[in-house]
Amino acid sequence: MPALLIVTDLDGTLLDHDSYSFDAALPALKRAAAASIPVIPNTSKTRAELLGLRERLGNADPFVIENGSAICIPEQHLHLYPEHDETEEGFIELPLGTPITEIRAVLDPLHAQFRFETFAQWSIDQVISHTGLSPGDAADALERRYSEALLWHDSEAARRAFVDILSSHHLHALQGGRFLSVLGKGADKGRALERLRQLYRSVLGETPLVIALGDSDNDIAMLETADVAVVIANAHRRAPQVNAPEVIYSRATGPEGWNEVIQQLLDRFQADEKR
Numbered sequence: 288m289p290a291l292l293i294v295t296d297l298d299g300t301l302l303d304h305d306s307y308s309f310d311a312a313l314p315a316l317k318r319a320a321a322a323s324i325p326v327i328p329n330t331s332k333t334r335a336e337l338l339g340l341r342e343r344l345g346n347a348d349p350f351v352i353e354n355g356s357a358i359c360i361p362e363q364h365l366h367l368y369p370e371h372d373e374t375e376e377g378f379i380e381l382p383l384g385t386p387i388t389e390i391r392a393v394l395d396p397l398h399a400q401f402r403f404e405t406f407a408q409w410s411i412d413q414v415i416s417h418t419g420l421s422p423g424d425a426a427d428a429l430e431r432r433y434s435e436a437l438l439w440h441d442s443e444a445a446r447r448a449f450v451d452i453l454s455s456h457h458l459h460a461l462q463g464g465r466f467l468s469v470l471g472k473g474a475d476k477g478r479a480l481e482r483l484r485q486l487y488r489s490v491l492g493e494t495p496l497v498i499a500l501g502d503s504d505n506d507i508a509m510l511e512t513a514d515v516a517v518v519i520a521n522a523h524r525r526a527p528q529v530n531a532p533e534v535i536y537s538r539a540t541g542p543e544g545w546n547e548v549i550q551q552l553l554d555r556f557q558a559d560e561k562r
């Protein structure tokens with residue numbers, strides 16, 4: 288079997304869009320763990336949100352936060368990045384994006400010109416009502432380091448003007464399942480995947496084959512950097528258009544689709560190994 292890496296979006300992909308449950312993916316997650324295949328979350332979520340979720344998943348692999356803004360490498364995997372100086376709360380963080388303070392300095396004056404609401408303006412209760420997250424998870428969602436999430440209330444034309452202004456400040460906007468994220472130009476789920484592939488290549492001595500899974504437009508850069516791109520069906524919108532060496536569309540949505548396709552792929556690679 289080739290060395291495999293599974294890199295996965297969370298909301299609407301490994302986690303159910305509405306309930307945030309991953310139970311339906313447990314059989315495939317257990318098989319990946321048994322085969323020592325890293326499962327690397329690559330998500331719009333924050334580092335604080337990931338910490339609790341990794342515990343529930345029993346996952347100790349590196350992860351990518353805030354839409355490709357930083358790669359977090361846990362202490363158990365420091366061999367992936369031997370050049371590091373020090374860890375913070377048990378992780379090395381390799382930033383690709385722009386610090387949140389710089390992003391907020393650009394966004395704050397734009398409230399005078401455009402109609403939008405940001406996470407920074409919301410109380411925990413408002414975050415809960417907009418996301419359906421539990422109180423603890425909502426507090427973690429507010430601990431943003433590299434991106435601001437916002438709800439757009441203005442016209443499409445205004446939105447284009449807004450994006451042009453962001454671009455002149457080396458920022459860009461990404462539409463996720465619920466929110467528009469504003470982040471640094473260097474933050475990119477695809478670039479983060481490529482960096483991970485290089486980090487693993489140096490420890491594995493071979494380039495791993497990367498399976499990436501996602502369900503929406505903000506996953507396209509990640510899916511197109513993978514060897515096998517898995518587009519998870521989403522009942523709320525049409526599937527993104529993806530160009531990759533191999534593209535697989537799941538039939539089921541969310542974690543059920545994740546389980547279906549990862550099981551198929553593991554069947555294929557493990558059969559190749561026996562041959």
Ligand SMILES: [Mg+2]
Nearest residue numbers: 296298299502
């Ligand atoms: Mg998603």
